[in-house]
Amino acid sequence: MTFDTIIVGGSFAGLSAALYLARARRSVLVLDTGAPRNRFAAASHGFFAQDGSDPKAMLEIMRAQVAAYPTVQFRDLKALNATRKEDRFRVTLENGGAVTGAKLLLAFGVSDILPDLPGLAERWGRTVIHCPYCHGYEFNDERFGVLNLSPMSAHQATLIPEWGPTTFFLNGGTIEPDVAAKLDERGVTIEPEPVDCLVGEGTSLSAIRLRNGVEQPIDALFVGPRNRFNSDIAERLGCAVEEGPLGSVVTVDEMKATNVAGVYAAGDITRMGHTITFACADGVMAALAIHRSLVFGG
Numbered sequence: 001m002t003f004d005t006i007i008v009g010g011s012f013a014g015l016s017a018a019l020y021l022a023r024a025r026r027s028v029l030v031l032d033t034g035a036p037r038n039r040f041a042a043a044s045h046g047f048f049a050q051d052g053s054d055p056k057a058m059l060e061i062m063r064a065q066v067a068a069y070p071t072v073q074f075r076d077l078k079a080l081n082a083t084r085k086e087d088r089f090r091v092t093l094e095n096g097g098a099v100t101g102a103k104l105l106l107a108f109g110v111s112d113i114l115p116d117l118p119g120l121a122e123r124w125g126r127t128v129i130h131c132p133y134c135h136g137y138e139f140n141d142e143r144f145g146v147l148n149l150s151p152m153s154a155h156q157a158t159l160i161p162e163w164g165p166t167t168f169f170l171n172g173g174t175i176e177p178d179v180a181a182k183l184d185e186r187g188v189t190i191e192p193e194p195v196d197c198l199v200g201e202g203t204s205l206s207a208i209r210l211r212n213g214v215e216q217p218i219d220a221l222f223v224g225p226r227n228r229f230n231s232d233i234a235e236r237l238g239c240a241v242e243e244g245p246l247g248s249v250v251t252v253d254e255m256k257a258t259n260v261a262g263v264y265a266a267g268d269i270t271r272m273g274h275t276i277t278f279a280c281a282d283g284v285m286a287a288l289a290i291h292r293s294l295v296f297g298g
């Protein structure tokens, strides 16, 4: 069977697209490896009707609602590669099989490359966070740290005082005098000493231990890690990719079409600002574009 659309990645972007295509009575195959980017967080915030919900439970509801449509199929398998064969796409799977679709939607998301600091990885999504709009409110007026990882970190540190008192851990790095002046203006404390490890019970955080042995009390640490695509399928297909400040981004037009005819992309892989709301909106936009293309050609 040739599906109208194969979707690589069945999370917020992919499932949103699948829902719209299913409601247009089109056949859809969703391929998914079950590792959405926010799986480390206990609660998701900022998405209407689900503010504070368990992200896993949100996706279970989404998937169940999509699965209720008879034209949708799911395979919990990794897509390895995709090639065009005449006017069809052939997607190879990790089990050795292959599937065929008229259109392809890439929604495989990104992974965060966390700094190698003792105590950090196990607190990711709990007390080590990256998006203040997603998780800042839960620490209202508590003590924040921002870890210097890239030039973007100083920008992040300038913003965080909106949520509470902030220390910028330079971690042995340097900043330009105008950046230091801006941080000072915002009331940010600058700590130049290199950082040794994170301290606290379980996934909670009580301090950052500096290399000189001093423990600086904090309740939450912001980091802005680089990220990477979860799959190289976009590049293998010849999709144009741009370098953003924290990782690669698939180039798409306003309808989420890539430069490769018949290939669309949605969600975190196509933008710099990453939220569930954006990912779902991207999926809907891609689905509308795909449907129009199936009906009118092009």
Ligand SMILES: Cc1cc2nc3c(=O)[nH]c(=O)nc-3n(C[C@H](O)[C@H](O)[C@H](O)COP(=O)(O)OP(=O)(O)OC[C@H]3O[C@@H](n4cnc5c(N)ncnc54)[C@H](O)[C@@H]3O)c2cc1C
Residues within 6 Å of the ligand: 008, 009, 010, 011, 012, 013, 014, 031, 032, 033, 034, 035, 036, 037, 038, 039, 040, 041, 043, 044, 045, 046, 047, 077, 078, 079, 080, 107, 108, 109, 110, 112, 124, 125, 134, 135, 230, 231, 266, 267, 268, 269, 274, 275, 276, 277, 279
């Ligand atoms: C710790 C953390 C907390 C967050 N909290 C929030 C929050 O509170 N609110 C908010 O709005 N946003 C939050 N986000 C951002 C949010 O997680 C992302 O914006 C959103 O998940 C992007 O959706 P997506 O569908 O593009 O990608 P993802 O959700 O990452 O989904 C990609 C899917 O593709 C699958 N996949 C990957 N490769 C393949 C392959 N080759 N074949 C088949 N399947 C594949 C993966 O398993 C996954 O299911 C958070 C992010 C992080 C890291």
